[in-house]
Amino acid sequence: MTESNYTHTLTMSILTNTEMANFAGNIHGGQLLKLVDEVAYACACRYCGNFCVTLSVDQVFFKKPIKMGQLLTFLASVNYTGTTSMEIGVKVIAEDVTSRTVTHTNSCYITMVATNEKGKTIKVPPYIPTTNIEKKRHTQAQKRRALRLEVNKD
């Protein structure tokens, strides 16, 4: 297998239900964040073939409320790899299944670090973007990584 053959995208859909509700009857923000983290985790682990932990979640905006009964789809992709870390982009879209209206509700960037069973960091396969959109995301992810390192330096 060559480096560029590693699966770097993942899609998950879930129908929202009353257990996910907030007091206004929409989807609770924390529920959405949990799902985003899980999707990013699955995308990262499948890409690198190892366990991963969440290092950071970039700023998240809830642009539109998600209503009960809408179909949520999470589109995840590896945007960039460092030595042991991966930036995973997750785009969330909500679909009204009867009208088929689709709304882009959130996008966020999660940094996952590959670790072994003892929690020691391990190298990930380098991600090489091929399409124009992948190259664009890769360049943008590189800038975000530099910003994170600058903002979080001790």
Ligand SMILES: CC(C)(COP(=O)(O)OP(=O)(O)OC[C@H]1O[C@@H](n2cnc3c(N)ncnc32)[C@H](O)[C@@H]1OP(=O)(O)O)[C@@H](O)C(=O)NCCC(=O)NCCS
């Ligand atoms: C993730 C973790 C294993 C990293 O450990 P560490 O000792 O910082 O490891 P390293 O210094 O080797 O850094 C690992 C990667 O994280 C990046 N990183 C570490 N600290 C960072 C920071 N403050 N800002 C941005 N990136 C950072 C490094 O650049 C490195 O990436 P690279 O190898 O691609 O260059 C450790 O911080 C941890 O266990 N955190 C808790 C994870 C967790 O429990 N998550 C669930 C949250 S509830």
